[in-house]
Amino acid sequence: MIADVSDLSDIERDAISEIANMGVSRAAASLRQMVGEQVLLSVPAVRIVDRNEAAALVERGNSSRLVAVQQLFEGPFSGRALLIFPEGQSLELVRSIVGPDHPLEDIIDLEQEALAETGNIILNACLATIANVLRKPMRMSLPSVIRGDGSAMFETDVRDPDANLVLFLYIDFTIKRRDIRGFIALLLDLPSIIALKEIVRDFVDGIEKQQDSAG
């Protein structure tokens, strides 16, 4: 059973990466507007992994102290979207968004709330674009800020085996000229992976039909 879900065919993987890429590109454009600097994106990686692997992936090359803005989404498939930074960079991010006119004390006061709003804008840009491309409306929760290591982000202590495997979609981004790097990660559990695979199959079929009628 696990082999069945953890297998994504090439076309499924390709379609999910492409759709995610549209979402993340819009998110990057939003971030660029907010910080006024170029934002570079990596190629999205789509993998079905267990939560421990996901935790290890976001800690790789970073200190294990992370800060994340989390939003839950719900629709035909449900999950969590995370915007993750090394904790040491979150103040720099907030500073780059509120601009240089504010003293450090103000920025520290604002940090939590500015992170939540920044996450809200970036994650909504990404999720709403995916919802629009797939034509499946989704509801998004309010953003919350969590701090901890990779295990805290991905709740590696979950016992339910169905909840242990996650579709882990991540992109790392760098704000050029500032030393800020982070990840956007989407996590889907098993029933949602199955639902997403079906939606993606319909989406691919739709494109193939259009090609047939155009050709």
Add this chain to the structure above:
Amino acid sequence: MQHHVLIVDDSKLARMVMVSAFRRLRPDWNLTEAVNADEALRAISNGSIDIALVDFNMPGTDGLELVARIRSVDAKMPVAVVSANVQDEIISRARELSAAFVAKPLTDEALAAFLSGAVLKLRKAV
């Protein structure tokens, strides 16, 4: 002509961004800030608000529900839903309530376009 604008957003950062855009675009207008739907409705019931800018994703009553409640007391006030949630569904629900949709992150261009339309609408209503 000066107008009185209500800015509704639970995020202080979002309100700061909005206020600073107004300082550039319409520095002489009056601004009132509200952090949720209840505060917003209280401000509107005082009667001096001309235009409202309403965040969508707020705790409690969301922005579209708030706009629906504004519409029940004021069918004509120029209102914009401001959100990063650019889903087609949200935008069309805003339109159904005769509200504009302004995407976050807020740009001066998008805010200016909404405000110009709002000024015209208010002038016609007089």
